[in-house]
Amino acid sequence: MMRLFSRRSLRLNLLLRVMLPLAGVLSLTLWFSAGSASRQADRLNEQQLLASARVIAEQVRFENGRIRAAVPPSALELFASDSHDEVAYRVETVDGRLVVGFLDLPIPSASIRDFKYLFYPAMFRDETMRAIALRQPIVTPEGSTSVLVLVGETLKSRDALEWQLWLRAFVEQAGVVLVAAFLIWIGISRELRPLLALREAVLSRPADHLEPFDSDTVQLELHPLVEAINSHMARLLEVVGRQRRFLDAAAHQLRTPLAVMKTQIAYSLRAKAEEERRDALAAVGEGLDGMSRMTLQLLALARVENIRNLPPREVDMRALVREIVGSAVPRALDQGVALVVDASEPAPVMVRERLLRELVSNLVENAITHAGSGATATISLAPEVDRVVFKVEDDGEGPGEDDLSHLTRRFQRGANAASSGSGLGLSIVAEIADICKGELTLYRPASGKGFGARVVLPGP
Ligand SMILES: Nc1ncnc2c1ncn2[C@@H]1O[C@H](COP(=O)(O)OP(=O)(O)OP(=O)(O)O)[C@@H](O)[C@H]1O
Ligand SMILES: [Mg+2]
Known part of the structure; x- marks a missing residue:
C-alpha cells in the first residue's frame, strides 16, 4: 500500500485515496444489489407460480362422484418467456390420488396442512425447479376436503431476471463512480494549481535569489510549507552572507602582508649591503610565518565547519x-x-x-x-x-x-x-x-x- 502511494504524482495519489474507498463502497453496494436482485427475482417468480397454481386450483371440481381438474392453457401461458423454462404441475387429493399432472413432480417434504401455500425447491427429471404447493379446499357431498395443487418451473428465466437486475444496478453505480472520479480529478487538478505554480517558481529561481515566496498564492494549509521554505532560505541567506563577509575579510587580511612582502623582496633585490638584504629577507620570513599561521587557522576554521553536524x-x-x-x-x-x-x-x-x-x-x-x-x-x-x-x-x-x-x-x-x-x-x-x-x-x-x-x- 505504501509503495502504491509513495512517489507517484500527488494528483494521482489523491485520486487513488478517494477512489479506492469509493470502489470499496461500490463493491459493498453491488453485493447488496446482488442480494436484492435475487430477492426481487424470487418474488416475481413466486408471484407467477402462485398465479398459475390459483388458475389450476379454480378448475378443480367435484363431478360425477369424483374430483376432476382440467389444466387450462392460460395457467401455463403465465410462464411463457424467451428462456424456454420447463413447467410441471400435479394435482392430488389429500389421500394421495393423482387427479391430473405428472407424478414425478415431488411433493414438499414439509407438511402444508397448516399453510395455504408454500414454495419449495424440487428436482423434476434432472432439472432443478422452484415449486409451489397450494392447498385448495373443495366441497364434496361427503363434506369438505382439499386438494393439493403443485406447480414447478425451472430457473432459467428467474436467473436471467436476477442477472439483468444486477447488471442494471452495476451499470448505474459504476456510472456514478466514473462521473465522481472525473469530477474529483478536475477538482484536484484545480486545487493543485497554486502548488504546482509554487513548484515552478521554486524551480525557475536563480540560485542567488533568496527572497521569500509569497505564501498568499497557495491555500491556507500550505502556508506552513511556504514558511518553512522561506525560513530555510533565510538561514541560507545568513550563511551565504557570513561566508561572503568572511571571504572578504580573509582576502583583505592576506592582501596586506603579501603587499608588504613584495616590497621587502623588491628592497632586498635592490640592497647593495649583504646585511640590509639579510634583514629584508628575515622580514619576509616573518611575514611568511604569519601567513602560514593564518592559513592554518583558516583551515582549522573550515574543519570546524565540516565537523559541525557530526554527532x-x-x-x-x-x-x-x-x-x-x-x-x-x-x-x-x-x-x-x-x-x-x-x-x-x-x-x-x-x-x-x-x-x-x-x-x-x-x-x-x-x-x-x-x-x-x-x-x-x-x-x-x-x-x-x-x-x-x-x-x-x-x-x-x-x-x-x-x-x-x-x-x-x-x-x-x-x-x-x-x-x-x-x-x-x-x-x-x-x-x-x-x-x-x-x-x-x-x-x-x-x-x-x-x-x-x-x-x-x-x-x-
Ligand atoms: N592569553 C592572552 N593574553 C593576552 N592577550 C590575549 C590572550 N589570548 C588572546 N589575547 C588577545 O586576543 C586576541 C585574539 O586572540 P586570537 O587567538 O583570536 O588571535 P591571535 O592569537 O592573535 O591569532 P591566532 O589566530 O593566530 O590565534 C589576540 O590577538 C590577543 O590580543
Ligand atoms: Mg591565538
Missing part, C-alpha cells in the same frame, strides 16, 4: 589536555611562560575530539604567545555533575582591552597583541563552544592581571 562522542578531556600541554612545553619554555596543569580527576565530555583539540590548543597557544615572558599559565579542569569547567588563566600582560567580548570576532586582535597571529583563534574557540552547546567566557583574573578563558562543556 558528539565521549572524550576524556584530562588526557587530551595533558597531551596538548605536554607538546606545547618546549614552545612555552622558549617564550618564558610556565605552564601549570591542574586536573586531578578524569573529565569526560560529549564533544568531537577534533573540535576539543582545536579549542584547547588555541587557548594554550594564546597564553604562550600573548602572556609575555615570566608569566605563568594555569590550565585547570573541574568536572561537575553533568559538565566540565575548563579554564586557561595567566598572569601576563593581558590583551590591553577593557571589552574582552569583541576578541571572539574573526580577525580581531588585541591592542597589544604579539606580532604574529591571525586573530582567528578565539573566534574558533567561540564557534566550537557554540557547536558543543558549551559556553565561553573571557575574563580578567581576580588578581587584576593577565587573561582568563573559561569554557563550560556538557558531560556525557
